[in-house]
Amino acid sequence: xxxxxxxxxxxxxxxxxxxxxxxxxxxxxxxxxxxxxxxxxxxxxxxxxxxxxxxxxxxxxxxxxxxxxxxxxxxxxxxxxxxxxxxxxxxxxxxxxxxxxxxxxxxxxxxxxxxxxxxxxxxxxxxxxxxxxxxxxxxxxxxxxxxxxxxxxxxxxxxxxxxx
Ligand SMILES: *[C@@H]1O[C@H](CO)[C@@H](O)[C@H](O)[C@H]1NC(C)=O
Ligand SMILES: *[C@@H]1O[C@H](CO)[C@@H](O)[C@H](O)[C@H]1NC(C)=O
Ligand SMILES: *[C@@H]1O[C@H](CO)[C@@H](O)[C@H](O)[C@H]1NC(C)=O
Ligand SMILES: *[C@@H]1O[C@H](CO)[C@@H](O)[C@H](O)[C@H]1NC(C)=O
Numbered sequence: 678x679x680x681x682x683x684x685x686x687x688x689x690x691x692x693x694x695x696x697x698x699x700x701x702x703x704x705x706x707x708x709x710x711x712x713x714x715x716x717x718x719x720x721x722x723x724x725x726x727x728x729x730x731x732x733x734x735x736x737x738x739x740x741x742x743x744x745x746x747x748x749x750x751x752x753x754x755x756x757x758x759x760x761x762x763x764x765x766x767x768x769x770x771x772x773x774x775x776x777x778x779x780x781x782x783x784x785x786x787x788x789x790x791x792x793x794x795x796x797x798x799x800x801x802x803x804x805x806x807x808x809x810x811x812x813x814x815x816x817x818x819x820x821x822x823x824x825x826x827x828x829x830x831x832x833x834x835x836x837x838x839x840x841x
Contacts, residue, residue: 717793
């Protein structure tokens, strides 16, 4: 009886510990191999979603590419003449998506029409304690969170059964 009560107490403690796990969402560092003949429209579709606070790190070959932030028309026309920002030094360029909006980047070295342009939508960060209807990443977190709880409960139940 005492053992059984202890086992139940252990189960409750384990469940409480799991429930208290923070559903953290830390900012991501997203590496981009910034090179000609890559379709970054496809890249964006397969590497997202992206969130405000994420960092994009463009890696390129010095002297063979640059990263130019433009507006939507600059992106559509592969026109770097009204650049918001441009970067071409070194071998990489880190950029923080610090607003909730679509960012546009192109390469001004002639590779833009071939696909070397990136339109990337940065979304609002999911709330720390996601409601069930929150979007994908939150839902995934909630699922993994629930998975942890189930796993812990199963482990404790197994222990409990052994004790009885
Ligand atoms: C982009 O910038 C150019 C030059 O400043 C401007 O004429 C154009 O209207 C802008 N396009 C958009 C979609 O904001
Ligand atoms: C990049 O910025 C520099 C300095 O602001 C400017 O001289 C150069 O023309 C720009 N290049 C592009 C491709 O926008
Ligand atoms: C937003 O990010 C850009 C590029 O990384 C940076 O230069 C700028 O200072 C940032 N702005 C704020 C408000 O953090
Ligand atoms: C890149 O992929 C998108 C989406 O599949 C497509 O619409 C576009 O034409 C492609 N661009 C190039 C330059 O192939």
